[in-house]
Amino acid sequence: MAATAALRRDGRTIAVRRARLEDVPAIAGVLARAFDDDPLFRILLPDERVPRLTRFFEAALPIVHLPLGEVWVTDDLRAAAAWAPPGRWHVSALQQLRMLPMIGVFRGNTLFGARMHRVVEREHPRDPHWYLSTLGVDPSAQGRGLGAAVLGPVLSRCDLERVDAYLESSNEQNHAFYRKQGFELRQTLEFPRSARVWTMRRPPRGA
Numbered sequence: 001m002a003a004t005a006a007l008r009r010d011g012r013t014i015a016v017r018r019a020r021l022e023d024v025p026a027i028a029g030v031l032a033r034a035f036d037d038d039p040l041f042r043i044l045l046p047d048e049r050v051p052r053l054t055r056f057f058e059a060a061l062p063i064v065h066l067p068l069g070e071v072w073v074t075d076d077l078r079a080a081a082a083w084a085p086p087g088r089w090h091v092s093a094l095q096q097l098r099m100l101p102m103i104g105v106f107r108g109n110t111l112f113g114a115r116m117h118r119v120v121e122r123e124h125p126r127d128p129h130w131y132l133s134t135l136g137v138d139p140s141a142q143g144r145g146l147g148a149a150v151l152g153p154v155l156s157r158c159d160l161e162r163v164d165a166y167l168e169s170s171n172e173q174n175h176a177f178y179r180k181q182g183f184e185l186r187q188t189l190e191f192p193r194s195a196r197v198w199t200m201r202r203p204p205r206g207a
Contacts, residue, residue, distance in 0.1 A: 018069065030137070072151075081132065081135045178200055
């Protein structure tokens, strides 16, 4: 897949490209702000959410996401989508070990979050698919097509190669957007403290 792409929207072109290591601080900040109002993160991180999420993404991006080569960003770094190719969605034991210093980010909710993660991972499909692990648009730039733009390169590949895409969402307000991209609700996972995670799957489009 080419390292750059573009999406036409409302008569304008939104350029996107693969993220680089030097982009990590900017991407981490965008993702932290994008998830600030996420219901699940409001449970897991009841205070200092943006700085704590920023530290988390600053660690996770170079350890988990960038090595897969499928983190797509807009040129202005105001939107990012992190994908895992088929068969590579599972975070390895070595990666988990390298992420241990970030456990402190979640403080007293670390075990609760870990239990949720195990349940969500247990429900993850095992057949080949592209996994959208993270998507975020800076709140100041939402509603301009940037989210669809950074999803575009991999969704186009899914259509071309006839492979499904899969995601987990913890914010029901995002479901209308994902449905526009072709995702369909698959399952609702219920947890204590009124936490919920929805799984969604997108069959390839086209003939």
